[in-house]
Amino acid sequence: MKNQIESLFADSSENPELLKDPKHTEVIQAVISELDQGKLRVCEKNGNEWQVNQWVKQAILLFFRSTTNESITCGDINFFDKVPLKKWDGSEGVRVVPHALARKGSFINKGTILMPSYVNIGAYVDSGSMVDTWATVGSCAQVGKNVHLSGGVGLGGVLEPLQANPVIIEDNCFIGSRCIIVEGALIEENAVIGAGVTITASTKIIDVTQDKPTIYKGRVPKNSVVIPGTIDKNFAAGEFGVPAALIIGQRTESTDKKTSLNSALREFEVSV
Numbered sequence: 001m002k003n004q005i006e007s008l009f010a011d012s013s014e015n016p017e018l019l020k021d022p023k024h025t026e027v028i029q030a031v032i033s034e035l036d037q038g039k040l041r042v043c044e045k046n047g048n049e050w051q052v053n054q055w056v057k058q059a060i061l062l063f064f065r066s067t068t069n070e071s072i073t074c075g076d077i078n079f080f081d082k083v084p085l086k087k088w089d090g091s092e093g094v095r096v097v098p099h100a101l102a103r104k105g106s107f108i109n110k111g112t113i114l115m116p117s118y119v120n121i122g123a124y125v126d127s128g129s130m131v132d133t134w135a136t137v138g139s140c141a142q143v144g145k146n147v148h149l150s151g152g153v154g155l156g157g158v159l160e161p162l163q164a165n166p167v168i169i170e171d172n173c174f175i176g177s178r179c180i181i182v183e184g185a186l187i188e189e190n191a192v193i194g195a196g197v198t199i200t201a202s203t204k205i206i207d208v209t210q211d212k213p214t215i216y217k218g219r220v221p222k223n224s225v226v227i228p229g230t231i232d233k234n235f236a237a238g239e240f241g242v243p244a245a246l247i248i249g250q251r252t253e254s255t256d257k258k259t260s261l262n263s264a265l266r267e268f269e270v271s272v
Contacts, residue, residue, distance in 0.1 A: 181199045206231065225249040
């Protein structure tokens with residue numbers, strides 16, 4: 001499928017009529033189906049590195065280009081879109097609270113709870129995770145096992161440009177209320193992100209636990225406890241504070257995950 005999708009993506013830009021050919025639309029639909037079942041992923045961890053399967057993102061874009069909007073009915077509610085919603089019958093092992101919406105082509109693993117929330121195409125949410133009320137898992141975002149996305153969390157989506165990486169939240173992370181994590185940011189395992197933290201590709205993530213600050217960008221190291229902060233920056237009109245994220249401590253690996261989380265929140269007075 002990889003070779004077929006890559007060839008079709010290149011050729012159809014000059015010849016869109018190719019996307020009307022059933023032999024091409026079938027392979028596009030096959031990729032979306034395997035994404036929907038968790039057999040394919042947009043992004044996978046290979047050793048210590050995350051590898052993006054760009055051809056899968058190409059297949060999603062081809063899916064949009066090769067389909068048309070149609071009416072989608074959910075009880076008394078109607079939608080008009082190209083991507084159908086996932087259908088649930090209980091065999092999936094997922095608790096889906098009204099009005100949780102997940103688009104076809106996303107994968108929600110067993111043991112996950114979806115409160116009224118939104119999961120976009122290409123996203124992957126692993127077992128034991130909670131997507132809390134009004135949280136959004138953007139297109140192609142990857143959420144690990146036993147992650148808690150608190151109320152109103154926004155994980156950015158990415159389809160274009162193709163070389164852009166998706167947002168990745170690794171196992172056992174806690175993401176506090178109203179956090180915004182976008183532009184391919186990586187939150188490594190066991191991290192605790194306090195309420196209201198915004199992390200983009202350019203946000204300075206500053207470890208302030210030692211004598212001298214250590215600055216990261218686009219990545220929160222594992223076990224970090226992070227709160228919102230500011231850093232001074234000079235502008236033509238003067239010096240002003242711009243948003244930053246402050247690493248103020250470490251979540252202890254040796255303790256139980258839940259106990260460790262509660263301890264971290266108490267010790268560092270992190271809002272959630």
